[in-house]
């Protein structure tokens with residue numbers, strides 16, 4: 001595997017030009033879930049034999065995670081959307097800074113490395129444009145499981161205390177149902193001595209996917225998907241062949257693409273239960289969402305869009321990863337809408353960019369007050385994080401005229417073949433080098449927009 005470090009300042013970064021107003025029609029294939037793939041690749045470190053992951057999306061972040069495993073001495077090969085990973089021997093317990101600093105999710109590796117090697121040294125993930133992204137809950141849980149964890153010079157050094165070879169089961173209460181902390185601790189507990197109980201655990205579908213993958217490798221995890229997860233440690237994990245769930249955030253993004261362009265689209269494969277909140281909000285806004293088959297949803301636009309309120313919450317509440325995309329839709333919905341972002345402290349940075357396109361959105365603390373406008377107009381805009389970039393694409397599909405989006409490295413981290421999937425259903429867009437798009441590079445006010453999320 002080889003990776004172009006996603007944030008290396010490219011000489012001539014590409015931009016996306018979208019000509020809005022084109023009706024869409026047809027079917028969109030949904031890829032494997034990014035937020036499952038990233039953590040399941042890390043979980044493969046727990047396995048002492050070969051394991052195979054299928055339906056792995058082709059994303060910059062996924063390739064980067066593969067590079068991190070390679071740097072640890074793990075064998076990993078990719079054939080299409082299939083990853084074969086062999087972590088029988090893990091040569092190193094320290095993940096390289098230049099790679100980990102590019103990908104927050106790689107911090108989750110501290111759990112499996114501790115569980116397998118008894119020691120781990122992982123760079124402290126920095127903050128990003130959406131928030132400080134602390135890891136205190138991960139660290140506290142590992143300490144309760146018998147790890148000594150020191151943070152110095154930006155590195156998290158952990159090792160199993162005393163003459164123990166394994167972590168010990170513990171009862172852990174998470175102050176916040178953190179997805180990453182739940183996943184890190186669940187992985188660490190699979191090979192610990194005794195039983196671990198994680199209370200106030202995250203219930204996201206990706207947590208369940210991780211538990212199912214670990215159980216396929218012989219782990220003993222119960223309760224994933226509820227707020228209490230019980231893990232009984234086992235001596236080692238064995239080979240497994242596992243298919244990753246479809247990406248619910250990508251699916252929601254394309255359902256919104258149908259609603260915002262008044263187009264009928266189908267999306268599959270999906271797991272409808274993972275999209276309950278998004279489907280409910282699309283219906284509030286005036287679209288129909290019907291189940292064509294157990295793994296296929298169809299969006300049928302209404303005659304108009306009407307405003308509604310959204311508050312992001314831990315699952316099964318409304319997902320923060322769908323907030324920006326819905327805001328693009330609400331900016332064109334009649335009446336007023338209130339969007340409250342309660343999960344991350346700085347995840348409203350797409351607002352000024354949507355306002356550049358004619359939206360009427362005011363931010364007060366973690367609330368965005370949206371007054372629906374009859375139309376958006378195309379404009380040069382800058383993506384500030386992964387889901388904000390998707391929101392700008394959606395706004396561009398509906399806007400009158402041309403929208404040019406810079407900061408596409410955000411988009412490439414989380415959406416596989418987004419342009420091709422949109423072109424296939426009739427969108428008018430193209431990706432081209434910035435120098436050919438005759439727009440000025442990112443303006444000073446947005447220069448930090450190029451910092452990775």
Ligand code: EPZ
Nearest residue numbers: 035105133134135136137138176178179180321343344386
């Ligand atoms: C995961 O991030 C996802 N990333 C995020 O998706 C997603 O937005 C988030 O969960 C919430 O659903 C991956 O799975 C790779 P958290 P994670 O720990 O695990 C606070 C996307 O766009 N917190 O649940 O980092 C934290 O500050 C990305 O695909 C602590 O206070 O999220 C935040 O406010 C973005 N202390 C809240 O919890 C901790 O120790 C939620 O964070 C850990 C977290």
